[in-house]
Amino acid sequence: MATPHTTLPPLIxxxxxxxxxxxLGEEVRAVIDAGxxxxxxxxxxxxxxxxxxxxxxxxxxIRPYCVRGEAKIPIDxxxxxRPVDALIGLFAKAGASVITFHPExxxxxxxxxxxxxxxxxxxxxxFNPATPLETLHYVMDKIDVVLLxxxxxxxxxxxxxxxxxxxxxxxxRMLDTYQERTGRPIRLEVDGGIKVDNIxxxxxxxxxxxVAGSAVFGQRDYRSVIASLRERAAGAGRGVRxxxx
Ligand code: DX5
Ligand code: ZN
Numbered sequence: 001m002a003t004p005h006t007t008l009p010p011l012i013x014x015x016x017x018x019x020x021x022x023x024l025g026e027e028v029r030a031v032i033d034a035g036x037x038x039x040x041x042x043x044x045x046x047x048x049x050x051x052x053x054x055x056x057x058x059x060x061x062i063r064p065y066c067v068r069g070e071a072k073i074p075i076d077x078x079x080x081x082r083p084v085d086a087l088i089g090l091f092a093k094a095g096a097s098v099i100t101f102h103p104e105x106x107x108x109x110x111x112x113x114x115x116x117x118x119x120x121x122x123x124x125x126x127f128n129p130a131t132p133l134e135t136l137h138y139v140m141d142k143i144d145v146v147l148l149x150x151x152x153x154x155x156x157x158x159x160x161x162x163x164x165x166x167x168x169x170x171x172x173r174m175l176d177t178y179q180e181r182t183g184r185p186i187r188l189e190v191d192g193g194i195k196v197d198n199i200x201x202x203x204x205x206x207x208x209x210x211v212a213g214s215a216v217f218g219q220r221d222y223r224s225v226i227a228s229l230r231e232r233a234a235g236a237g238r239g240v241r242x243x244x245x
Contacts, residue, residue: 039075
């Protein structure tokens with residue numbers, strides 16, 4: 001019989017990279033009112049990736065908007081920067097809840113993960129489409145999130161890379177085995193090209209946390225697109241996809 005897989009509820013994390021930057025506070029408030037679970041915050045340095053975006057000052061500026069009633073909505077900081085470590089403390093101080101980085105961008109992955117946890121944030125590693133998962137085996141106890149890129153990082157609005165599905169299945173299996181052994185769930189997040197039309201397939205492969213930039217901010221009605229994403233992710237029967245032979 002198949003082993004039980006995590007039962008963490010699906011989370012929808014709109015990426016503000018596709019928001020109207022001239023009205024960023026309003027945009028953040030609007031997606032949160034529309035049901036966003038996390039705010040995905042893409043940090044690009046024109047060095048690790050060929051684009052330049054936003055830093056800790058912007059994180060701090062949107063922090064007061066990241067609430068729903070009494071509840072604090074986590075800011076999920078995705079660092080596409082090299083080097084990594086100096087920015088960890090700055091983002092923690094600016095109100096980040098989750099900080100993820102790409103292992104090849106840090107000379108000392110274990111140390112960077114420790115710095116994130118010590119700063120009071122949840123930590124995670126991000127794997128590009130062609131980056132092997134090897135590092136993961138050595139740091140499972142130090143991570144709260146695994147983020148698989150389903151596009152090459154740097155830009156919103158790119159097409160989902162289908163090979164991500166088998167990679168998700170492999171990571172799902174690793175995380176389930178880890179959870180059986182330790183009782184601790186680790187989130188499996190996916191980023192790039194996630195749409196209402198493909199989210200069910202991505203959830204079936206094992207993802208439980210879904211970044212969506214252009215799919216959300218490209219629509220006028222944020223509430224209906226977030227509801228559709230959540231409904232299709234929740235209805236997909238997570239973990240049912242098997243890896244291709
Ligand atoms: C790409 C970023 C993504 C991006 C996703 O480097 O990490 O978070 O904003 O945008 P969509 O959902 O439009 O592919
Ligand atoms: Zn991202």
